Amino acid sequence: MGITVCPVTPDFAAEVGDVDLSKPLSVADLAAIREAFWKYAVLVFPQQHLDQEQQLAFAAHFGPIENERTLDPKATPSRFSGAFSDISNLSADGKIWGESSRQRMYKAGNRLWHTDSSFKRLPSICSLLYAETVAPIGGHTEFADQRAAYDALPAATKKKLQGLVVEHWIATSRRRNGFYEFTEEEQKRLPPVPQVLVRTIPQSGRKSLFVASHAGRIWGMPDAEGRALIDELIAHVTQRQFVYTHRWRPHELVMWDNRCTMHRGTEFDDLRWVRDMRRVTVSDVANSCEQEGVPLPA
Numbered sequence: 001m002g003i004t005v006c007p008v009t010p011d012f013a014a015e016v017g018d019v020d021l022s023k024p025l026s027v028a029d030l031a032a033i034r035e036a037f038w039k040y041a042v043l044v045f046p047q048q049h050l051d052q053e054q055q056l057a058f059a060a061h062f063g064p065i066e067n068e069r070t071l072d073p074k075a076t077p078s079r080f081s082g083a084f085s086d087i088s089n090l091s092a093d094g095k096i097w098g099e100s101s102r103q104r105m106y107k108a109g110n111r112l113w114h115t116d117s118s119f120k121r122l123p124s125i126c127s128l129l130y131a132e133t134v135a136p137i138g139g140h141t142e143f144a145d146q147r148a149a150y151d152a153l154p155a156a157t158k159k160k161l162q163g164l165v166v167e168h169w170i171a172t173s174r175r176r177n178g179f180y181e182f183t184e185e186e187q188k189r190l191p192p193v194p195q196v197l198v199r200t201i202p203q204s205g206r207k208s209l210f211v212a213s214h215a216g217r218i219w220g221m222p223d224a225e226g227r228a229l230i231d232e233l234i235a236h237v238t239q240r241q242f243v244y245t246h247r248w249r250p251h252e253l254v255m256w257d258n259r260c261t262m263h264r265g266t267e268f269d270d271l272r273w274v275r276d277m278r279r280v281t282v283s284d285v286a287n288s289c290e291q292e293g294v295p296l297p298a
């Protein structure tokens, strides 16, 4: 028997059952998962028991794994190395972080609507987040469908947005959240990068907005006008009808398409409860401008 795909919302989130991601997948199951992923953009896999190797092996089916840390491990040690982002409230020693820890200040940025790694020249195709331990109250993850939000725009707006290029920069989202303390090394490694504002997802042919809290300036527009347009678009995309709120259960894997969704973590009492999650991020093969055929200056 093959996998089951059960819609959680009509066309944005689905739950995948009758599959054990800790084992190698059959060709048919993998094809069915891919097909569901391009259709929905958020897939939930309940009741999985994955170690790091198994999570990586499943993620690798979708493309090259990102292996570069955003924060300098010298300034902010992590429980994980290389391919894993620690999405917990634990410090490197496995204990709940301190109120003013650098990790906590930095990760407060995950409460803003964002898409992972749009601030990298090669942005991300998808993220795969696995929950070991969840918070008893709060600590949900919300997802917004940037394809449906694009579809709902008036034709004149679609025309105006086509071909626009936006600068994405990790410092833009972090400053908004009060985090200014990037080291020199981090600043050098993560300069602002261009991304298109409207993109087409090759596997589905659907058009999508590509905005996020990392987005700052729009090329060819005064800064204030660009900022206002980005804020308006984020407000548009995150209207309730485009949002799915995921309430985590332990031992669950959720994967989402970073090219056409935004997400954010919701509040929980992070100085009290353990919320232990780890993320693998799959990189895209080209910058979004390149993919859309928008020329970039050298």
Ligand code: OGA
Residues within 6 Å of the ligand: 087, 110, 116, 127, 129, 139, 140, 141, 142, 263, 264, 265, 266, 279
């Ligand atoms: C992430 C993320 C938000 C959350 O894993 O990339 O932003 O719910 N997570 O913690």
Ligand code: MN
Residues within 6 Å of the ligand: 110, 114, 115, 116, 263
């Ligand atoms: Mn994220």
